[in-house]
Amino acid sequence: MSLTDEPKSRRPSLTDRVATVKKVEYLILEDRRITIHVIMHETGLSYGSVWKIIHNELHMSKVSARWVPRLMAPLQRETRLELSRQMLTLLKQDEEDFFGRLVTMDESWIYLHDPKTKEMSKERKHTTSPPPKKAKVQKSAGKVMLSVIWNCCGVILTDYLAKSQTITSAYYCTLLNKLRDALKKKRRGMLTKGVRLLADNAHSS
Structure with a gap:
């Protein structure tokens, strides 16, 4: 029987953790639609680790785009800004x-x-009355x-x-x-x- 300790995996250092978080953030900023599975492949992390970094450390969430009537070009935004200033004056x-x-x-x-x-x-009814029907x-x-x-x-x-x-x-x-x-x-x-x-x-x- 050996009295020496067997080699074991150590807790990752704080420096490595910061570097990992930055790498995940970099991947997300490069592609806002990137999936967790792609991040797992790029970093070698597990699904749970990637999910915790995104939500608990980077405080990011995935949301849908908001519909707007139209997207203005930079020149159109500058024109609208100038006209708005004139109206305020x-x-x-x-x-x-x-x-x-x-x-x-x-x-x-x-x-x-x-x-x-x-x-x-909607119609008002008694609690014992059946609800109305509408085609x-x-x-x-x-x-x-x-x-x-x-x-x-x-x-x-x-x-x-x-x-x-x-x-x-x-x-x-x-x-x-x-x-x-x-x-x-x-x-x-x-x-x-x-x-x-x-x-x-x-x-x-």
Whole structure:
């Protein structure tokens, strides 16, 4: 019988641990969609070790991308930033005049048949009464694009896009002409004072 200690694996040093964590972080920053199995292959660590490093030490989690209307190019972001600064300057000069001259618009699809949602169909009942039943109905295939233009005093103009047409710069030019006529009738003196149109849509040129 031997009285000497048998060789055994030692607890990894703190320096090695820091280097391992940095390597895992580097792999993730290189590819944000990298899987734990790929990290295991690159580092030689177990699944549990990689999971603990990601969540307990790097404090990272995997999330889905958030949907946005559009992704702007760097030049578009700079332009929007500059326009926003100009709007803030005008607001600080005269808040009442700023909102009084501001006109904005938005579009939305209007379905020919838009059924009530499940939340809207809720009814009150006794605990012993059976719940109501409702057949599932889909939105109609037919729909029309509605454009609404308004200011702080209310709606100025509504316009429905003709069937089989698309929103183009020519459509916006026609819409601006309709807006001019509507302002003359519903907001007297506003054209003379000056209108600031706030619309993030197709260019009218």
